[in-house]
Amino acid sequence: MSDLGIDTELLDDRLPELKVVERILELKGKRHALVLAHNYQSPEIQFVADYIGDTLSLSMVARDAEQPIIVFCGPDFMVETAKILAPDKTVIYANAWARCPLATMITPEDLRMLKQAHPNASVVGYVNTSPECKCEMDICCASANAVRITQSLEAGEIILVPDANLASYVSRLVPDKTIISWHGFCAVHHMIRKTDVLDLIHDHPRATVIVHPECRPEVVDLAAMVLSTDGMMMHAAASQDREFIVATELEVVNRMIEYNPDKEFYGIEKAYCRTQKRVKLENVLQALETLEPAVNLQPEVLEGARRPIERMLEVGRAESLTGDER
Template identity: 40%
Template sequence: MNITDKITELKEQKNALILAHYYQRPEVQEIADYVGDSYYLSKVAKDSPNKMIIFCGVKFMAESAKILSPNKTVLLPASDAGCPMADMASSEPLAALKKQHPDAAVVCYINSTAEVKAECDVCVTSSNALSIIRKLPNKKIIFLPDKNLGEFIAKQIPEKEFILWNGFCITHKKVTPDSIKELKAIKKDALVLTHPECESAVRDLSDFIGSTGEIISYAKKSKASDFIIVTEQGVLHQLKKENPDKNFYVPGNTMTCINMKKTCLEDIYECLKYESNSIELDEELRLKALTSLENMHKYVG
């Protein structure tokens, strides 16, 4: 019996649900019950009848699932899969910043720790951040941890004042305007689809800027055949799967998140077998963090 069959057998025995982020290895995406972005997967975990969730992603994602589903067992196969950007923000300096700007709404990107979410008024994703912040009554916004996503939103809402945390995604930061220009010189008709976590000089070269899910949707609907994908290259698996007649390219060789690639099939098998790497949260902290996620629903709805 190969590793895939072993995982499938264990999953059925334990009535477990396997979730994988778009940035995971192709073989991990293939064995998952659902593939998507972090918040979508957390909602799937919450709404599913399964009591055990295997979350193939990074820690903040599994934490979000646990915040929304406290009575479920949420397991993270690669226990050391973290998010450097999420770790760039912490609750104590945020609390100090809030005191300096008591009239500001505190908005956190979902790529943040449970401790940070607990200090925030509302949590957002890259796809709903613009819509939610526009609806907030506050004229001043503290946005963290990603300054690039914050800049992207701030430019579209000039009537509001943004105080941006100095955080960033180390993977998206690596891509340079020159690497896109070099690829564009070869593939002249290719459309550049970019994640807003990229820096402004990169975003300025883009034909479309959007979340991972929005990039996939745009490529699927577009009549173009060539695309330069400026986000973590794990998304190429879904893009190629849904668009076999289209061509996808990444700039340079920089678009790989080492943390997203830590999860292997062996990790999933071990995690299922031993029910290891369980995500546990203090209940007071979980409830505070839950408020920011519930407020996201309020404004999206």
């Protein structure tokens, strides 16, 4: 123990990490680089980031950024989306091995097959897809605007891929359209079971249940509100409610606890995204030092994928603080 009562052993343990943080902050300035981090990134990554948010808000920040270099702490599809929207910038994967399994669950060939089978359908694709898949879409969507985007289309048939749970949720709210889904899923949200939420409701009967739309339909059935992760954060801050059960990745719950010390939040312990947690401080430092690996896409892919993403951004967030009505 030091004279100030600080556990010096603990401080010694964190010293290498603090040096890496210091070097990252210094290099960010020198390189005129912007560091973006998704809501599911670890606290130390969020600490060195300039912006933290969900897929939709980070896409908008990347598009409007003044900095010539973006280091993106998130899964592959988000980094690539940033490059598509900011083709003149150097966009670097903080860790190129952070590959979202959901984004691999549909290929451009699968999508072409669906389009052939449903020639009158409009194609809405989740941003959690490869750039090549995006080239096959009419419009992209994120969890914050999937319902409004589907509602805004004229077609009566909508191909909505690849997340089957999101498609099921959208089909409830847009009953006048036929939704053609795919069999993809986000392992993190799909592993949240009805019993996990029921157990929490039993222990905290007064808590408001908020759920991410990538959860199973029977989990969505238990929700008072269905929201994207940024929507959840905003709702938790604005609501008069004091207790919340939150069915999404655990890091979001940790941030809610930090920002709302007067409220109680109960999360699902197993909802932990290993893909997102692959990004470490050392990766961010290396990305800033080497400016590699940068996203490198063929010009026709950049061009073809930009159109559906830009159409999505024209719609914007379109999510109210109270979530979509079920």
